[in-house]
Amino acid sequence: MQVTMIGAGYVGLVSGACFADFGHDVCCVDLDPGKIDRLHAGVMPIFEPGLADLVAKNVKAGRLTFTTDIAEGLAKAEAVFIAVGTPSRRGDGHADLSYVHAAAQDIAKQLTRYTVIVTKSTVPVGTGDEVERLIRAANPDAEFAVVSNPEFLREGAAIEDFKRPDRIVIGTEDARAVAVMTELYRPLFLNRSPLLFTARRTAELIKYAANAFLATKITFINEIADLCEAVGADVQDVSRGIGLDNRIGSKFLHAGPGYGGSCFPKDTLALVKTAQDFGVPVRIVETVAAVNDTRKRAMARKVVAAAGGEVRGKTIAILGLTFKPNTDDMRDSPAIAIIQALQDAGAVIRAYDPEGTEQAKLVLKDVHYAQDAYDAAQGAEVAVLVTEWDAFRALDLDRLKTVMAHPALVDLRNVYRPEEVRARGFTYASVGR
Ligand code: NAI
Structure with missing residues (x-):
């Protein structure tokens, strides 16, 4: 055809x-x-x-x-x-x-x-x-x-x-x-x-309903992760424990810095607006969008805490900028809000992303773009793993430690095992564990 x-x-x-x-x-x-x-x-x-x-x-x-x-x-x-x-x-x-x-x-x-x-x-x-x-x-x-x-x-x-x-x-x-x-x-x-x-209208709605449902799943597990931190539970075990139930399913239950990308943020918002126009507000989706919005900047607070309560004048290494691995898409990436919050608090940002640097340059100001993870970590007080690219899954932690001013890792994707990282002499924080 x-x-x-x-x-x-x-x-x-x-x-x-x-x-x-x-x-x-x-x-x-x-x-x-x-x-x-x-x-x-x-x-x-x-x-x-x-x-x-x-x-x-x-x-x-x-x-x-x-x-x-x-x-x-x-x-x-x-x-x-x-x-x-x-x-x-x-x-x-x-x-x-x-x-x-x-x-x-x-x-x-x-x-x-x-x-x-x-x-x-x-x-x-x-x-x-x-x-x-x-x-x-x-x-x-x-x-x-x-x-x-x-x-x-x-x-x-x-x-x-x-x-x-x-x-x-x-x-x-x-x-x-x-x-x-x-x-x-x-x-x-x-x-x-x-x-x-x-019917045509049904097909149009299916797309928004699918994205809103997936965004809800992510936001749900993110809130459970916060609760895990407060009560001393492990969100990865909670995810596994609920995800093995076929009615729930294990996908989209990974706690992290909040959803981003070119679809979920704009599509949840557009669904909310359509529903309001028709006089049938979708309150769950309204809440999901609001909760996710505040989450990204909240992640910066984890970084500030890992830096001892103050980041002014300190170097922070950001590992991963795109909203997820294997793309160069920076649209609504959580890294943007996190970096801006850290810059507002006076931090100096060094960042590395395997594919997203050119797109990142269009949206982020005053960032030093590094050649790799170790270059980004030069002189840093905290390294923050924002996007789970394969390149960050098996970092040489001893090498990372030697280049950093202070060995601290904030792992927003729960890639590492806390006891392993701490055994290497790092301060370590992750999400919901
Ligand atoms: P994009 O921004 O990457 O591409 C859109 C392209 O359309 C641009 O290259 C632009 O120059 C071109 N364009 C705009 N007006 C035009 C015109 N009148 N004639 C010819 N070209 C024109 O957008 P993307 O990400 O491909 O998204 C497209 C649509 O698909 C959006 O509605 C998005 O929500 C949806 N979508 C995106 C997904 C994704 O993962 N990116 C997944 C599923 C749906």
Whole structure:
């Protein structure tokens, strides 16, 4: 099939490369000429394991192309995916749909035959109706269907998630669109990934409900972790003890510095706003968002305590900046709030991240970026493990101790065993243990 992706970001580029790998002809369109130039040169605009090889293989096979020209991108399209950003709107927390609406207007002008327009971006309930209205208004004779097909991939494991999803959700009641979407996803269907057809509004809500539920699980175990610290229990054992119950499940029960990233913070907020608009407030999700918000800066207090109650003029080493390992994505990373809180308290920050430094430079000021964990720890009073990259899982603690001004480790991901670190002469703090 002929597929067009509008937006070649984390979702558009990964989905486009995977659809091409299934054998479809895919053209990725992006407004950003720098991104398209890099893709033409074989340079990935994002860090995602396996992506460079997958893109190269499909470009070579002639199934994957890139352009900034929407007319060229849509010339042969049977299905057009909208995979542009839907960030929080400044001021009110609603999803900013301006990119989605602009993409819809661009598509409308190019439609010459029956086309399925698929919103892959995470969009509030009713957005499909609005996209349909915009296209109809701009091109009254166009033959098209608007389908909701939310994406559930995780950065860092995006290709695997796209190719082996737990489920594919498709929101449409248009019979021709059902046939097109079934054909597009046929390789996954044959892999027995369940294809769930629903009404369009239901599909839109499924994405928000899924993210809000996962954010709730994380926030729940984070609060239990705080309680563990107060009563002298171990949150990792509590997680295991409850997670072995199949009704609960063991995933997303790792206590830490609070959720971040490009999805959970903005999606929980957008769900709260939608629910308020409809007069049906989702109080649990409101609380989850509020609790998570305060948690990130609260983590800085652990660091201050490990530094003896004062960080003014002291060097703090930050190990890991991205919101999770195996991505370069810094959007809403907990590291940002933690570093800013420490800087507000007068700390000097040295930081190292295996892939996120370039993105971090765009959001953090006055940070010295180091070459590796030991370089970051030079002269530091406290080293703070913020993101659990593999590079930080087996640190040479003796070497770390020799470069630090004072051996203290705050492990916000519970990577190390407290007794092991303390036996090496470190002051050690973690989360919920
Ligand atoms: P991104 O910011 O990485 O990529 C968006 C791309 O769209 C940018 O390259 C931008 O230049 C381009 N763009 C914007 N307007 C355009 C237009 N009119 N024509 C052509 N290109 C245009 O965003 P990301 O992370 O890929 O997210 C996209 C959507 O997918 C969002 O709604 C997000 O919530 C959702 N999502 C993201 C996931 C993730 O892990 N990043 C996972 C699941 C869903």
